[in-house]
Amino acid sequence: MTAVDERKIGGLGTSRKRVEDDRFIRGKGNYVDDIVLPGMLHMEILRSPVAHARIKSIDTSRAWEVPGVHLVLTGEMAATRNLAWMPTLSYDTQAVLATDKVRFQGQEVAVVVADDPYIAKDACELIDVEYEPLPALVTPEQAIAEGAPVIRDDKAGQDDNLIYTWEVGDKDGTDRAFEQADVISKLRLHYPRSHPSPIEPCGSVADFNRATGKLTVYMTTQAPHIVRAAVAMIAELPEHMIRIVAPDIGGGFGNKVPVYPGYVCSILCSILLERPVKWIEDKTGNLISTGFARDMYLDSEMALSKDGKILGVRIRADADHGAFYADAQPSKFKIGLLHSTFACYDIPNAHLMARGVYTNKAPGGVAYRCSFRVTEAMFFQERMMHAAANDLGMDQAEFRRRNLVRDDQFPYRTPFGFLLDSGQYHKCLEVGLKAIDYDNFREQQKQARARGRLLGLGISTMTEPLGAGNSREFDILGIKMFDSAELRVHPTGKALLRIGSKTQGQGHETTFAQIVSHELGIPADDIVVEHGDTDTAPFGMGTYASRSTPVAGAATAMVARKIRAKARAIAAHLLEASEEDVEWELGRFYLRSSPERGVTIQECAMAAYGNMPDGMEPGLEHHAYYDPPNMTWPFAVYIATVEVDPETGVWDVLKVVAVDDCGVRINPMIVEGQIMGGLTEAYAMSSMQFQTYDAEGNCIGSNYMDYLLPSAWETPGFELHSEVVTPSPHHPIGAKGIGECAAVGGPAAFVNAVMDAISHTGVRNIDMPLLPDRVWEALNQRRDVSGAPPVRAED
Amino acid sequence: MTVVHEEPTAGADVPTRRIRVTVNGVTKTVELEPRVLLVHLLRQALGLTGTHMGCDTTNCGACTVLVDGRPTKSCTMLAVQADGHEVRTVEGMSTPSELHPLQEGFKEEHGLQCGFCTPGMLMSAKALLENNPDPTEDEIRWALSGNLCRCTGYQNIVKAVQWAAHKMRGEQA
Ligand code: FES
Ligand code: FES
Numbered sequence: 001m002t003a004v005d006e007r008k009i010g011g012l013g014t015s016r017k018r019v020e021d022d023r024f025i026r027g028k029g030n031y032v033d034d035i036v037l038p039g040m041l042h043m044e045i046l047r048s049p050v051a052h053a054r055i056k057s058i059d060t061s062r063a064w065e066v067p068g069v070h071l072v073l074t075g076e077m078a079a080t081r082n083l084a085w086m087p088t089l090s091y092d093t094q095a096v097l098a099t100d101k102v103r104f105q106g107q108e109v110a111v112v113v114a115d116d117p118y119i120a121k122d123a124c125e126l127i128d129v130e131y132e133p134l135p136a137l138v139t140p141e142q143a144i145a146e147g148a149p150v151i152r153d154d155k156a157g158q159d160d161n162l163i164y165t166w167e168v169g170d171k172d173g174t175d176r177a178f179e180q181a182d183v184i185s186k187l188r189l190h191y192p193r194s195h196p197s198p199i200e201p202c203g204s205v206a207d208f209n210r211a212t213g214k215l216t217v218y219m220t221t222q223a224p225h226i227v228r229a230a231v232a233m234i235a236e237l238p239e240h241m242i243r244i245v246a247p248d249i250g251g252g253f254g255n256k257v258p259v260y261p262g263y264v265c266s267i268l269c270s271i272l273l274e275r276p277v278k279w280i281e282d283k284t285g286n287l288i289s290t291g292f293a294r295d296m297y298l299d300s301e302m303a304l305s306k307d308g309k310i311l312g313v314r315i316r317a318d319a320d321h322g323a324f325y326a327d328a329q330p331s332k333f334k335i336g337l338l339h340s341t342f343a344c345y346d347i348p349n350a351h352l353m354a355r356g357v358y359t360n361k362a363p364g365g366v367a368y369r370c371s372f373r374v375t376e377a378m379f380f381q382e383r384m385m386h387a388a389a390n391d392l393g394m395d396q397a398e399f400r401r402r403n404l405v406r407d408d409q410f411p412y413r414t415p416f417g418f419l420l421d422s423g424q425y426h427k428c429l430e431v432g433l434k435a436i437d438y439d440n441f442r443e444q445q446k447q448a449r450a451r452g453r454l455l456g457l458g459i460s461t462m463t464e465p466l467g468a469g470n471s472r473e474f475d476i477l478g479i480k481m482f483d484s485a486e487l488r489v490h491p492t493g494k495a496l497l498r499i500g501s502k503t504q505g506q507g508h509e510t511t512f513a514q515i516v517s518h519e520l521g522i523p524a525d526d527i528v529v530e531h532g533d534t535d536t537a538p539f540g541m542g543t544y545a546s547r548s549t550p551v552a553g554a555a556t557a558m559v560a561r562k563i564r565a566k567a568r569a570i571a572a573h574l575l576e577a578s579e580e581d582v583e584w585e586l587g588r589f590y591l592r593s594s595p596e597r598g599v600t601i602q603e604c605a606m607a608a609y610g611n612m613p614d615g616m617e618p619g620l621e622h623h624a625y626y627d628p629p630n631m632t633w634p635f636a637v638y639i640a641t642v643e644v645d646p647e648t649g650v651w652d653v654l655k656v657v658a659v660d661d662c663g664v665r666i667n668p669m670i671v672e673g674q675i676m677g678g679l680t681e682a683y684a685m686s687s688m689q690f691q692t693y694d695a696e697g698n699c700i701g702s703n704y705m706d707y708l709l710p711s712a713w714e715t716p717g718f719e720l721h722s723e724v725v726t727p728s729p730h731h732p733i734g735a736k737g738i739g740e741c742a743a744v745g746g747p748a749a750f751v752n753a754v755m756d757a758i759s760h761t762g763v764r765n766i767d768m769p770l771l772p773d774r775v776w777e778a779l780n781q782r783r784d785v786s787g788a789p790p791v792r793a794e795d
Numbered sequence: 796m797t798v799v800h801e802e803p804t805a806g807a808d809v810p811t812r813r814i815r816v817t818v819n820g821v822t823k824t825v826e827l828e829p830r831v832l833l834v835h836l837l838r839q840a841l842g843l844t845g846t847h848m849g850c851d852t853t854n855c856g857a858c859t860v861l862v863d864g865r866p867t868k869s870c871t872m873l874a875v876q877a878d879g880h881e882v883r884t885v886e887g888m889s890t891p892s893e894l895h896p897l898q899e900g901f902k903e904e905h906g907l908q909c910g911f912c913t914p915g916m917l918m919s920a921k922a923l924l925e926n927n928p929d930p931t932e933d934e935i936r937w938a939l940s941g942n943l944c945r946c947t948g949y950q951n952i953v954k955a956v957q958w959a960a961h962k963m964r965g966e967q968a
Binding site for chain 2: 021023027031036118197199201249250283504505672676711712713717
């Protein structure tokens with residue numbers, strides 16, 4: 001007997017095919033809208049058509065008369081149950097159903113519950129609401145202007161539209177750096193509002209059982225345990241009588257973290273009617289009312305020495321949060337982890353000032369494929385790097401070489417206080433430059449330019465903090481951001497793993513079994529992974545901010561190690577030896593003195609139930625809660641080349657190279673899938689996908705005809721590189737997380753490439769998305785193009 | 796033969812129509828309101844929840860089924876328009892013992908993540924390969940351009956279709 005061959009059991013590092021695929025390819029997934037319960041009714045939401053208005057009256061009498069209608073619920077009725085308002089995850093309040101005012105277009109005003117969704121929709125149209133219009137505020141600038149109407153007049157003491165100001169870094173040190181600078185480079189830009197927009201919209205089936213007092217809610221959530229805690233607080237139900245089940249989720253990307261009014265209304269309606277109530281949002285409802293991302297104005301200066309060293313950066317950020325401060329992010333960080341910006345560069349001084357502002361737009365500010373605002377942080381960083389290199393007259397690659405943190409500097413403390421765990425930044429950059437054939441491209445570019453063709457190359461190098469987070473700094477609603485796993489090994493050596501995080505397509509059912517295989521030598525096919533049901537899964541903080549592998553993945557390794565420790569004692573008993581004389585190799589314990597005498601993990605499992613040592617508690621199961629000591633810091637280099645058509649402003653992608661060092665890869669196939677998905681969203685954001693508003697606060701981008709997502713036809717191909725691997729020194733299996741990197745770092749590569757192609761115009765910035773008309777305007781008018789709302793009439 | 800009778804809306808005096816439609820080879824008669832969408836007939840009345848609904852504007856393609864062999868967005872077709880026609884959904888692709896090569900290909904090449912777009916992708920790809928057994932990458936991308944995926948970035952979906960095309964040609968040879 002020898003050790004089990006990890007590659008044959010689907011262990012760590014194998015591209016194991018996904019177990020969840022078997023149901024999805026047959027159309028046998030179980031998404032929320034697939035759930036049908038006996039006696040189930042259907043709920044639809046009436047939304048506000050206007051962005052800001054006082055509600056003068058709501059008349060529901062005609063809706064009640066429609067045959068098949070069971071309930072018409074307004075804010076006034078919800079208020080009698082103390083449910084017209086609810087707390088948000090950022091210690092603000094949010095209207096469940098509007099009572100006094102509507103504060104954004106699409107806000108929930110009333111709901112109808114009926115026999116089927118068609119009837120419910122009909123009845124919604126028969127609700128008469130009288131609005132008294134108020135001026136709509138659609139930018140932070142408008143919102144903080146003198147005399148602007150106060151959006152949140154519901155809040156005592158709130159007499160303007162400012163939510164917070166937040167400051168981090170060393171102001172004096174940064175000021176001194178600017179005094180010593182040879183060159184000061186400046187950039188201002190707007191990261192447009194974007195919606196994560198998974199193909200599946202949000203929905204829930206709430207089922208309150210009066211006889212047992214138990215509330216079961218099937219819902220599209222990335223964080224079932226947080227929802228359970230929130231529902232317990234909002235609906236004042238005892239937490240042990242609430243069961244939240246997240247079945248298969250059709251994509252989340254951060255959109256399915258918050259608690260939305262629709263969920264709460266379906267719960268309230270089920271309690272009132274004592275029947276199951278299903279709510280499935282339509283796409284427009286999803287796009288205009290649920291968690292958006294970005295919408296941030298960034299303004300900064302960089303102090304530089306002549307030889308291209310960055311001496312300091314100064315950043316100002318204005319975040320537009322919409323009508324309610326409903327970000328889903330750690331309490332301590334008002335504007336997420338925006339201060340992770342410039343983390344991968346060796347910069348001595350930095351200072352950041354941020355403001356959050358209410359506007360008459362949908363609430364949110366969710367982490368869309370992003371570890372809490374790091375997407376804005378890294379996009380801004382790389383756009384600033386691009387501009388600064390040009391200001392210095394220095395080559396883009398060389399400027400980054402001079403400033404990237406060196407291998408011998410780890411662990412590296414950033415000026416904003418983060419501690420980078422590990423990396424090989426310079427090596428990654430060189431791999432990327434070689435893959436794109438950098439010098440050769442520069443030569444081609446020069447020749448093409450001479451013939452009037454506009455080629456460009458954009459580099460984005462970035463690290464981001466993943467795996468929130470250690471209990472010293474990270475909590476949501478006071479609950480620390482640990483994660484958990486529970487492992488049961490059955491007598492025959494098969495196992496059940498339950499985890500606190502929840503997949504929305506990342507393949508947890510496949511990869512988490514691989515971690516156990518790696519630790520115990522049990523074949524991955526012998527391990528089933530369960531998650532998403534709060535009655536059975538251990539408490540976890542959910543899946544977002546790339547925290548599954550860094551936190552729940554670590555908990556999984558740790559619980560497997562606890563199992564192994566117990567199995568070792570059993571093995572010693574079976575081998576009639578002392579524990580110290582027993583050695584472990586994958587899947588097997590053996591005697592150090594005679595390695596051929598050993599017992600398998602499966603034999604230990606059987607003995608745990610039938611032949612345990614005297615005094616040992618029977619069984620082989622454990623749980624683990626993991627409090628990460630630090631964030632994990634993957635590093636990536638994304639390089640894109642493009643050609644811009646000078647006649648039309650249309651740009652085509654020529655090549656995309658991605659070099660990702662995400663530490664140890666549990667399942668390389670799945671890692672690559674995550675990178676390609678992220679690059680596609682990066683391409684989408686840079687080229688077409690955004691939401692804006694007109695001066696009246698009408699959302700432009702409320703359906704897939706206006707909110708453009710790239711199809712297979714537009715999306716370029718990607719070349720991925722995995723040759724650099726720097727394991728995280730503090731993660732039990734050295735993994736770092738990968739779900740977001742490409743979406744975070746990718747947009748700047750595309751934008752920098754287009755800016756590079758038109759560098760002869762002297763234009764410093766075009767706001768995303770780089771629509772052909774914006775590029776054309778930059779080329780022809782030779783001026784920066786802002787994308788900030790309100791959209792102009794001719795658009 | 797299964798016969799499904801959908802009760803008209805409770806208490807309402809709504810006109811209904813009776814239609815005959817063949818779904819995955821089985822002919823059914825259904826009584827329904829003329830305004831009911833084909834996707835709702837499939838999902839709610841017939842319980843074929845493999846066909847998904849992702850948008851309301853004929854953009855996402857999650858609801859794609861084959862009507863008389865042509866890929867059709869079932870959210871944009873009334874069920875009564877399917878009267879007398881043949882509809883195929885993802886549930887009709889495999890037999891209990893055998894997967895369609897496209898289904899295998901999607902798993903082999905990691906052509907899906909959350910799986911929500913997958914049934915629609917499979918149906919569009921099926922129609923493509925039935926007409927063009929050896930498509931180029933551009934032809935595949937074009938044929939699938941009515942189906943949006945937010946997870947995969949499409950590259951592996953293209954590979955999955957190529958995998959299936961290859962296998963299907965091999966079997967024919
Ligand atoms: S649901 Fe039919 S195209 Fe989106
Ligand atoms: S796999 Fe999620 S939308 Fe395509």
